[in-house]
Amino acid sequence: MKRSLLYFLGIGLMVFGFSACEEVPPFIDYSDNSGGNGGSGTEVTFEEIYNDTTFVTTDVSAKQDRVVVMEEFTGVACVNCPLGHEESQDLLDTHGDRLALVAVHANWLNYISGESIQFLTTSEAGFILNLCQVEGLPSASIDRVQFDNEDVIAIDQLPKWASKINERLSVPTELNLHVYNDYNSDTRELTVYTQIRYTEDVSDQRFISIMLTEGGIIEPQELTDGSIDEEYEQEHVLRGMITPPSGDAINETLEAGRVIVKSYSFTVPSEWDPAHMEVVAFVHGATNTPEIIQGAKEYVIK
Amino acid sequence: MNLRFILAFTLVVLLSGFSAQELYAQKKKKKFGGGKSAEAAAPGKFSGDFQMAAKFFEPDSIRGAWNNPFYENQFYGSEGWLQLNYNYQGFDVGMRYDFFHNTNIFSPNRPYPAADDQGQGIGRWYIRKTIDKLTIQAGYFYDQFGSGLTLRAYEARALGIDQAVKGVRLAYKFNKDWNLVAFTGRQKFIFETYKPILKGANLEGYISVNDKLSLAPGVSIVNRTIDEGTMQGIAAEINTLDLEDRFDPRYNVYMASFYNRMSWGKIGWYVEGAYKTEDVIRDLQQNLIHPDYGMVGLTNVSYSTKGFGIILQAKYTENFDARTSPNETFFNGQLNYQPSLTRENSGRLTARYAAATQPLGELALQGDATFTPVKGLTFNLNYSDINTLEGGRLYREGYLEASYRPGGDKKWKTAWGVQMVDYNRFVFEQKQTPENPFVNTFTTFGEFIYKFDKKRSLKTEVSHMLTERNRRMFGSDDDVYQQDLGDWFYALAEFSIAPSYSFAVADLINLPNKDYQEKSPEKAIFGPVHYPTFFVSYTKKVSRFSLAYVKQPAGIVCTGGICRLEPAFSGVRFDLTTNF
Numbered sequence: 001m002k003r004s005l006l007y008f009l010g011i012g013l014m015v016f017g018f019s020a021c022e023e024v025p026p027f028i029d030y031s032d033n034s035g036g037n038g039g040s041g042t043e044v045t046f047e048e049i050y051n052d053t054t055f056v057t058t059d060v061s062a063k064q065d066r067v068v069v070m071e072e073f074t075g076v077a078c079v080n081c082p083l084g085h086e087e088s089q090d091l092l093d094t095h096g097d098r099l100a101l102v103a104v105h106a107n108w109l110n111y112i113s114g115e116s117i118q119f120l121t122t123s124e125a126g127f128i129l130n131l132c133q134v135e136g137l138p139s140a141s142i143d144r145v146q147f148d149n150e151d152v153i154a155i156d157q158l159p160k161w162a163s164k165i166n167e168r169l170s171v172p173t174e175l176n177l178h179v180y181n182d183y184n185s186d187t188r189e190l191t192v193y194t195q196i197r198y199t200e201d202v203s204d205q206r207f208i209s210i211m212l213t214e215g216g217i218i219e220p221q222e223l224t225d226g227s228i229d230e231e232y233e234q235e236h237v238l239r240g241m242i243t244p245p246s247g248d249a250i251n252e253t254l255e256a257g258r259v260i261v262k263s264y265s266f267t268v269p270s271e272w273d274p275a276h277m278e279v280v281a282f283v284h285g286a287t288n289t290p291e292i293i294q295g296a297k298e299y300v301i302k
Numbered sequence: 303m304n305l306r307f308i309l310a311f312t313l314v315v316l317l318s319g320f321s322a323q324e325l326y327a328q329k330k331k332k333k334f335g336g337g338k339s340a341e342a343a344a345p346g347k348f349s350g351d352f353q354m355a356a357k358f359f360e361p362d363s364i365r366g367a368w369n370n371p372f373y374e375n376q377f378y379g380s381e382g383w384l385q386l387n388y389n390y391q392g393f394d395v396g397m398r399y400d401f402f403h404n405t406n407i408f409s410p411n412r413p414y415p416a417a418d419d420q421g422q423g424i425g426r427w428y429i430r431k432t433i434d435k436l437t438i439q440a441g442y443f444y445d446q447f448g449s450g451l452t453l454r455a456y457e458a459r460a461l462g463i464d465q466a467v468k469g470v471r472l473a474y475k476f477n478k479d480w481n482l483v484a485f486t487g488r489q490k491f492i493f494e495t496y497k498p499i500l501k502g503a504n505l506e507g508y509i510s511v512n513d514k515l516s517l518a519p520g521v522s523i524v525n526r527t528i529d530e531g532t533m534q535g536i537a538a539e540i541n542t543l544d545l546e547d548r549f550d551p552r553y554n555v556y557m558a559s560f561y562n563r564m565s566w567g568k569i570g571w572y573v574e575g576a577y578k579t580e581d582v583i584r585d586l587q588q589n590l591i592h593p594d595y596g597m598v599g600l601t602n603v604s605y606s607t608k609g610f611g612i613i614l615q616a617k618y619t620e621n622f623d624a625r626t627s628p629n630e631t632f633f634n635g636q637l638n639y640q641p642s643l644t645r646e647n648s649g650r651l652t653a654r655y656a657a658a659t660q661p662l663g664e665l666a667l668q669g670d671a672t673f674t675p676v677k678g679l680t681f682n683l684n685y686s687d688i689n690t691l692e693g694g695r696l697y698r699e700g701y702l703e704a705s706y707r708p709g710g711d712k713k714w715k716t717a718w719g720v721q722m723v724d725y726n727r728f729v730f731e732q733k734q735t736p737e738n739p740f741v742n743t744f745t746t747f748g749e750f751i752y753k754f755d756k757k758r759s760l761k762t763e764v765s766h767m768l769t770e771r772n773r774r775m776f777g778s779d780d781d782v783y784q785q786d787l788g789d790w791f792y793a794l795a796e797f798s799i800a801p802s803y804s805f806a807v808a809d810l811i812n813l814p815n816k817d818y819q820e821k822s823p824e825k826a827i828f829g830p831v832h833y834p835t836f837f838v839s840y841t842k843k844v845s846r847f848s849l850a851y852v853k854q855p856a857g858i859v860c861t862g863g864i865c866r867l868e869p870a871f872s873g874v875r876f877d878l879t880t881n882f
Contacts, residue, residue, distance in 0.1 A: 025550035026537035079732055083587075108369040108411060130371060135409040149497065149532045149629055157588045157631065162542035163535070226728065226735035 046178050046195060049261045056257045061197045064176040068168045069100045069282045069295035070161070072140045072236075073129060073154060075109030076116060079222045084138030085235065087158045091165060098169060100280045100297040102213055103236040104128055109137055115220040115228055120237055124245040129154075131245075131290055143168050143292040144284065153290070174200050175254075179210075179281045179296040188268045190300060192242060192279050195261045202254040206293065207247025208283050210264055212239045212300075216276040239277070242266050246287055274300045346390035351881035353459065354382030357406070360873040365833065365853055367872035370411045372404070379404040379413060383425065383459065393431050396441075400425030400493075407462035408492070410869045423493050426466060437473040442466040442490060445483065447504040447522035448561040450639030451576040451598050452624075455489070463633050466490045467500060480507035489626050489635065496626040496635055497529040518563040526637065528553045532627045536582060539590060549592050555581040557624060557638075570604040576622070583623045586662065590628060596621035598640060612671040615643050620691060623661040643668040645684045645701055647721070650792045650810060651745050651765045655725040656858050657688055657697035664696065665689050678707045682719075695740075698724040718748040722771065727786060730858075731867060734785070741785040742771040756800070763794040770815070782817045787855060789813040796837075806837040812855065845880035 044064045072088045074081040085103075092101050105120040106129055132141040133152035142164040146153045155164060176197040183190050192210055213236045221232035242264045252260055268274050282295040357380065361373040372379060380403045387396040401422035404413040415421030428441035444466055447453045457464040469487015476482070484503040488495035506520030528536070533553060540548050561574035578596035585591050602615040619640060626635040640659045643666035647653040668686040675681075684701040703719030721743070728739030747765035754760070769785040772778040791813060796806040810833040833855055839848035854871040 023553055025552070026533050028537060028548050028550055029541050030545065030548060107374070110369065126371070126374065130412070133412060135412050147535070149535050149627070151491070151634070157584070157629075159542075159584075159589050160535075160539055163538035166542060167538060224732075226733065226738075 044176055046176070046197065048178075048180055048193070049195060049259075050182075050193060050263075052262055054252050054258070054260045056255060057259055058257060060257045061176050061199055063172060063199050064294070065098060066169055066171060066173045067098055067100055067177075067295040067297070068095070068143055068165050069102070069280065069292045070140055070142055070165065071128065071132065071144070072101065072103050073106055073132070073134045073137055074103050075106050075137050076120065076219055076221050076232075076234075077109040077112050078106075078137040079224055079226060081109075081138045082221060082223055082232075084140070084158060087161060088140065089235070091162060094162075095165065095169070097297075099165065100282070100295045101236045102211055102238050102280055103234070104238045106134065106137055112220055112222060112228060115230065117219055120217070120219060120234060122238055122240050124241045125238070127245040131287065143295075144290040145292075173294040174198065174202050175283060175294055177281065177283055177294045177296040179279055179298045181279055181298055181300055183268075183274055183300050185274070188270070188274070190266045190268050190274070192264045192266070192281070193261065194264070194281050194296075195259070196250070196283065198254050198256055198258040200256050204254075204289075205286050206250045206254060206283055207286065208243065208250060208262070208281065209245070209247040210242040211280045212242065212266070212272075212277060213237055213280060214239050214272055214277045216273070236278070239272055247284060250283070268300075277301075346388060348386070348388050349882065350384065350386040351879070352382070352384045353879045354380065354877070356380040356876045357871075358874040359871075362853065362870075362872035365831065365872055366856055366870035367853075370869070371413055372406055373872075376404050376413050379406050381405040381407055381459075385426075393429070395430070396426070396428050397424060398426040399423070402492075405462075407460065410867075414492075425464070425493065426490075435475045437475075439471040439473075440469075442468050443471045443485070443487075445471065445485065445504075446639070447483075447502070447524070448506075448520050448559055448574050449572075449600060449641065451574060451600065451622075452522045452524045452557040452559045452638055453500075453502055453504075454637075454639035456639070461633065464490055464492070465636065468495050469500075476507075479509070480505070489637070491634065496630070497532055498626045499527045499529070500626075500637065501525050514567045516565045518565075520561045522557075522559050522561075524557045524637065526555050526624075526626065528627055532629065536590070536628065543590075551582040551590075551592060552580055555579055555624070568605055568607050570606075571601070572603075573601040575599050578622055578624060581624075582628050583621070583625070583662075584628050584631075588631075593621040596623070598622045600641070609674040610672070612669070615666075615668040617641070617643050617664070617666040619659070619661060619664050619666075621662060642666075643688065644686045644697065644699060645670065647701075649745075649747050649763070649765055650794070650808070651767045651790055652701070652721050652747060654767065654790070654857055655697075655723050655741060655743065657686075657725070658730060658858075660688075660690070660696065660729075663691040665691060678709050680705045694726075695724065696726045696729055698722075712753070714750065714752045716748070716750045719746070721745040721747070738781075738783045738785075741769055744768045744771040744775055759798050759800075761794070761796040761798070763792070763796075765792045766790070767792075770817075774817075782815075782821045784815055784818045787812050788815040788818070802841050804837075804839045804841075806835070808835040808837075809833070810835075810853075810855070844882070846878070848877045850875045 044062055070088065072084055074084055088101055092099050104125055107121045107125050110119060110121045132144060132154040134154040135152060136156050138158065139154040139156035140161055141153050142155065142161065144153055145168065147164055155161060176199060178195040180193050181190060194208060215235040215237070217234040217237055218231055219234045220228050220230045222228055250260065252258060277300040278297055279300060280295065280297045282292045284290055284292045359372045359377050361368045367373055382401050383398055385396065385398045387394065402414050403421060406413065408414045426442040428439055428443060430437065430439040444455045444457065445453065446456065455465050455467045457466065467485060467487040468490055469485060471483065471485040474482045482503065482505045486501040488497065488499060502522065502524035504520060504522040506518065509517040511517065533551065536551050540551065556579045557576060559574055559576035564571045576598045580592060580594050581596065582590055582592050597620050599618040602613055604613040605611065622640065624637040626637065640661060642657055642659045644657050666688040670684045673681045682703045686699045688697040689695055700722045701719065703717055705715065705717035707715040723743045725741045726739050727734045727741050728736060745765060745767040749761065749763045751759060751761045767790040768774060769788055770783065773780040791811045792808065794806060794808040796804065798804045812831040814829060833853040835850060835852050837848065837850040839846060851874050852871060856870045857868060
């Protein structure tokens with residue numbers, strides 16, 4: 001037994017000896033203080049077309065920089081969600097035109113008894129939360145990608161959002177997506193034009209989804225310290241979708257040079273303020289491969 | 303000649319000596335042994351068990367059981383485990399089939415499996431063979447080193463926890479008192495494994511010093527190595543931090559513990575200390591941090607004699623969050639187990655508030671005494687106190703129970719008691735406010751069991767929980783504040799016909815806080831809210847079937863010292879367990 005004990009102590013000494021060995025760490029950038037990509041990407045010009053059409057041009061566009069779509073899952077009765085709002089707004093300030101932000105209010109933690117004025121949950125929220133495998137609030141999907149070493153699409157650790165966005169920004173996209181709007185303030189009729197220009201051949205099925213968001217909505221919010229801010233400004237709130245939540249199928253052959261212009265009409269309800277509204281459009285895969293290929297955003301009223 | 307070479311050479315020498323000794327022992331046995339062993343002649347043997355639960359969800363907006371897929375469109379969830387074992391000529395093989403159909407045990411708000419996951423399959427398998435003193439096992443295994451501070455691979459099915467290790471386990475029994483276990487593998491996650499590699503060893507034994515004094519010492523070492531893919535994700539996150547906050551994360555973390563259980567007549571003393579090297583973990587705000595070390599000290603002293611027993615416990619924890627990687631949260635990826643130094647209460651109201659262990663830092667004390675002054679009358683007194691390392695209160699409990707079983711007439715027994723709890727809901731559940739973080743309770747309870755005859759018995763239980771105890775009972779000048787859902791009343795009647803049948807009906811009633819109603823009528827709960835339960839079970843030999851209609855408020859659910867927040871439940875639950 002004494003010999004065996006000595007063997008074990010010897011192994012223990014070896015193990016702890018190795019613990020003192022120098023590891024080669026992963027690359028940590030100690031020279032860059034920016035923390036991520038900033039500003040807008042490469043401008044790719046295009047011709048605004050105002051009728052639904054599709055054709056193939058030999059003049060294939062240069063690749064547009066990726067615009068990442070971030071869906072932040074939140075709730076008015078979620079005490080940690082204001083921290084999520086701060087983080088996502090910081091990311092939006094950092095990335096500007098290269099990040100499209102949508103706050104999807106979940107169908108739980110969506111009501112404060114005696115305080116709430118309205119429900120900010122939409123009929124599409126359940127589908128989106130299920131698709132992104134949301135387990136808790138706050139969390140966020142980044143281009144609806146399930147990243148390596150993540151169990152689900154929705155990431156509930158706020159400090160991870162920045163690095164996942166950086167990772168996606170560097171991924172080239174197969175198409176250029178432009179969105180431009182026409183709003184008639186008399187009739188409250190909004191027409192959203194989407195123009196897709198493919199820069200390479202693609203055989204997978206693709207869909208397009210169009211979301212409408214509104215900011216500056218005064219709606220009580222539970223705060224981290226447990227109090228309620230009755231004058232809280234809810235920003236980037238998903239108000240609804242013009243397309244089904246599973247997207248509108250793109251049935252054309254997707255080849256380099258393919259141009260697809262599609263328009264969608266929508267009457268903005270009187271309760272919504274178009275001056276604070278934004279259209280977020282994105283092309284994505286089917287429900288079982290929901291990755292967002294490219295995003296775009298444009299204010300309803302410029 | 304550098305340190306690394308010396309240590310590697312030492313390892314080779316030690317292992318060579320170890321292997322040579324074993325080889326000699328095997329050869330010696332082969333030379334002098336002979337004939338077929340008894341186990342070789344025995345036929346094979348099958349055994350196993352089956353457990354399942356099925357839930358049917360009924361929406362109930364009044365009680366908070368609503369607004370998630372279970373209550374909106376799924377309405378059903380189930381989970382089950384079928385274990386099969388076979389033993390033949392010294393070989394043990396086993397397999398377990400798991401199924402999860404819209405289960406809520408992993409996430410109370412999201413059904414599992416997701417759309418593209420089957421949610422069923424082989425959840426565990428193993429092959430095991432004992433050769434003389436050496437046992438070799440491959441596949442999934444469960445194990446614990448000491449009290450679990452460095453390694454606890456276990457399962458708690460009700461909480462969706464299955465932290466088996468998939469790999470190879472070796473156990474060597476030196477003699478009847480000493481054994482060594484070593485392993486290498488990856489931690490299980492439902493039907494897959496986490497990528498980081500785990501390995502470790504544990505040596506423990508027993509020393510009988512004399513008739514009165516014995517020692518059971520042990521030492522363990524565990525190492526976790528983060529894989530390259532996981533580490534690149536961590537590095538990418540670090541590279542988004544401000545320059546002054548960036549650091550070099552370590553792939554390897556090493557944990558070691560020493561423990562000993564001493565028995566000296568009527569006195570017992572257990573002590574364990576664990577140490578962890580620099581590791582990348584997350585703080586309470588989920589930010590990445592890298593403390594230079596982590597440590598846990600745990601000790602308990604007990605004394606037991608006829609009619610009296612006492613146990614005193616203490617625990618110190620600092621930066622001892624041990625996981626496969628900082629990507630995992632809640633119960634996921636935990637490598638170890640740290641006991642919560644609180645009483646495991648079984649009453650419906652006395653168990654409502656339980657303190658989950660804070661691995662980043664806590665100082666906990668507990669004392670428990672049992673006294674039987676006369677035959678049939680027993681008193682139990684318990685006190686626990688848990689604080690942060692900075693002195694902030696997390697949890698405090700005082701508990702006193704008296705139980706009485708009259709001599710001669712064994713037809714009835716009774717127990718009564720009181721409990722006071724201060725529970726920091728702001729820390730444990732992130733509810734309430736820093737100015738009013740606590741739920742301060744005063745609970746009274748009583749239980750009466752009457753045996754009509756050898757087969758039939760009736761158990762009744764009543765309890766009442768008062769919140770805002772300090773203001774309402776002790777006259778403090780605290781503001782009127784609704785602590786959690788307020789006051790409760792509970793009553794249970796359970797009728798059993800041994801060995802087969804059990805029927806129970808219970809009601810948990812949430813009582814309005816009248817002071818709060820007057821202060822904030824727009825926010826207060828008006829009228830009592832009932833949470834009834836109707837339960838029936840049938841036991842046939844080794845099989846037990848149970849069916850219950852349940853309304854349950856949101857709260858904490860604890861199993862074996864592990865606790866989780868649970869949302870409200872409304873619906874029907876069916877359970878089945880059996881073995882063969």
